[in-house]
Structure formats: structure tokens, C-alpha cells
Amino acid sequence: MQREAGELLEFRDVNTHYGDLHVLKNVNYAIGRGEIVALLGGNACGKSTTMKTIMGVVRPTTGSVLFDGAAIERLPTAERVRRGIAPVLEARRLFPRMTVLENLEMGAYTRKRGADLAADLDRVYELFPRVKERRTQLAGTLSGGEQQMVAIGRALMAHPRLICMDEPSMGLSPLYVEQVFDIIQQINRQGTTIFMVEQNAAMALSIAHRAYVLQTGQVVLSGGAAELRENPAIREAYLGELQVAPTA
Template sequence: MTTRPVLELRRVSAHYGPIQVLREVSLQIQPGEIVCLLGGNASGKTTTLKTILGYVVPTHGDVVFDGQRVNGLPTQRLVALGLSMVPENRRLFQRMTVRENLELGCYLRMDRAEIAADLDRVFTLFPRMADRIDQRAGTLSGGEQQMVAVARALMARPKVLLMDEPSMGLAPVLVEQNFEIIRQVNQQGTTILVVEQNANMALSIADRGYVLQTGAIVLAGSARELLDDPQMRAAYLGEM
């Protein structure tokens, strides 16, 4: 018996004015999975995220979240339904403290006791943040800022966590640490969609993956299938 996808794109096309940027993109994410969406610059990865989050309304097809068609719903409504995002380059409020950034992650929630429990959870996941709770986010290292960005998204208690280029701007050792954090978050029960250019690293933690090229899905399969695919290895994994 198969479970219902928690997030699904059904033949989604999208345009910026007369320019088509997504071409009948279909993907599914099952509860509990890590799924990666791979592709180079201008492949359509960011537009796919914007379409999921309601910033871009599909010109064809449907975005379905937790069984509900959500095409073009306001982002605030989608967050309330259970979507949360760690944006590219983290985008913290630099002059605000770590605590204030985390509080912004749960601004739609009213369950104060559960919020306190989730704060304890992120401190368990990121012990360093507890020591920097009253420090301004802009004074943290790049790796620490990434931790705060992930923790802020988790404070929304998402059903699906979207991550946009989590390796961008980080030193290689921090990239490995960051993807280990993604794995740990998933093991605690959060479904994750990772949008990433670093195919090797993303596939090392993912259950399945999709590859976008000029707005269309050109490859899809399990992480192992993609790692072993000759086309994938030549185009994205550094083997010519």
C-alpha cells in the first residue's frame, strides 16, 4: 500500500511573462523522505521553489500539498499549512539576536508550551546556538548562521522543509557538517526537499532525486540509480 505524497507537482508549467521557465514538471515527495532537486544555473530550480511557495502561480498543472491543491496560495497560508524554507544564503535578520530570529520562525504559532519544547529541540540539535542566543546573527560565522537558518525554519514545525542551495557560500568542511545536520533533521521526522547544485553531496543523503534542465525533468530515480547513471555522472558528477 503506497502512501499519499505529502508534496506533489503535477505537470507544472510556469512563465515569466512570455518566457516559459518550467515545462510540465512532475515530482512527488513521500512523508519521511529526503528528495533532492538537482540542476545547474538557470535550470529552473529556484522557480520550482517559488512555485511551491506561491510566489509564482503555475500557468498549467497543480501544486498539491498534503492532499490540497495550493496553486498560488499566499506564502503565509502555506507556512501555516506546514511548509517552511531555509533560503539561499540564509537571509537572517543580521541586527537581530539569535533568539529573535528563532522567534520569527514560529510567529504564526500560538502553542506556547510546544514552542518552548521545539526551542529545546533545536538547542539539542545545535548546542552552539544556546551559547549565542543573545548574540546578533550578523556576528556569527557562516556555519553558525546556517544553523540558525535551519533552526528558524524548524520552529515553524513544518511537514515539509524546503532547502535552497544549503551548500552555497560554505567551506567544504562546513558543507559536510551542514548535510549531516540535514540528515539528522530528517531522522527526527521532518520530510525534506533539497534544491542543490552539489549533486554528489545531495545524493549522498537523499532517498530519491530529480534533475532539472532548461525547466524540464530529464532524470529521476533513487539516489543510487542517479549516482550510477552514465548521463548523470558525465553531466553533474564530474566524470566526462
């Protein structure tokens, strides 16, 4: 892959507020082209707000968000999607009373009329043979794992350069979690940059190149995934390796 100069997505000193509540505090991220970057942190630390700020559902009070070098923080959501940012939303958020196929078509909503969707559908069906089997079913009748596949497929239909994933493993059985993370890696190898919010830090660090750790709205740690895996603070807080005193 040809490496272009500059980062694909950048947050520069971003602050966001919900009313009086200061959520993101001077946050800086830099997501390079072709990377998988994980965003780790506990509850209510600003992970979902980060995703909403990228998609334009939340506007920063100060600071700027750059995509491909251009400021996007004032752009409407539709324009961001058109420029190549696609979300995989928390809890999947499929349209429950539309068919799987219609959900996938919604992913391609901003593409030009008459764009060749057949080839993209084939690509999604190739990644997820299960989705092809279910294409005429209502999305609301699918299992959580199947819905996650449709949600990822729906994001791919937009031909994104960046996919923002909010908790892709949430509510899935371990088997599906493995599968979903495999697919994420596969999509990344085909050239799509991934920025992923994830509770399951062990899984996330196993596929990510780099990660940021967010705590009460501030980036407290960042670095390569391998390095973070060895960091004692991370091991204790996020990888569940607490020292348990042996019971007598």
C-alpha cells in the same frame, strides 16, 4: 513511522512564466512522506523557481501543486507555512539586525500564540549547541556556517512537515557542509520530509533517497539516488568525473 496514503507534495504539470519567459515546463514531482528528495541541475534551470512555487512567491500559470492531497497553488504564503511547509532560503536570508533568538522566533511566527516555544528552542539548541551560544548575537555577525544552522533551526521552529532547502551547502566550508548534511539526515530521521535543491550533487545524492534532474525547466531524469549515482550522464555532468586525457 506510520505511512499514510498519498504523497506529501506533488507538482502536476506545472508551468510558470516570468513575463514571456517560460521557466518550468510541465513539471511533475512527487515527494513522499519521510523522504529526502534532491533536485539537481545547472544554473537557471528552474530550481529556485521550484522553491518559490512551493512557497507561493511564484504562482504557476497552469498545473497544480498539492500538499497533503490538497491543492495549494492559490493559497497565500502564510497559509502554506501554517499547513507545514517551511523554507531554508538560498543564501540563508536571516534577518541580519535581529538576534539569533529573534530569528528563531520568526520561524515560529505562524504558530499559535502561547505555543510552547521553549521546548522547540531546546530541540534546536540540542541539534546546534553553537546556536545556543550565539543566541543573543545579531544574526548578521555570524559566520556563514553558523548562519546556515540558524536558518535550519528557524525552519524547525515552524514544526514543519516539509522543509524546502535552497542550496544548503552554498558558500560553506567543506567541514560545515558535512555537518549540515548530517543534520539534514538527522532531522529527516525524526520524521520531517526534505525537498532540497543542491548544486553539490555528490553530497546531495549521498543522503537523498531520490532525485530529480532539471534542465532548462524540464525534468530530464529522475530515480533513486543510488541508481543516479551510477548513471554515466549524471557522473559526467554533475559529479565532476570527466575523462581527462593524460598529458604527455
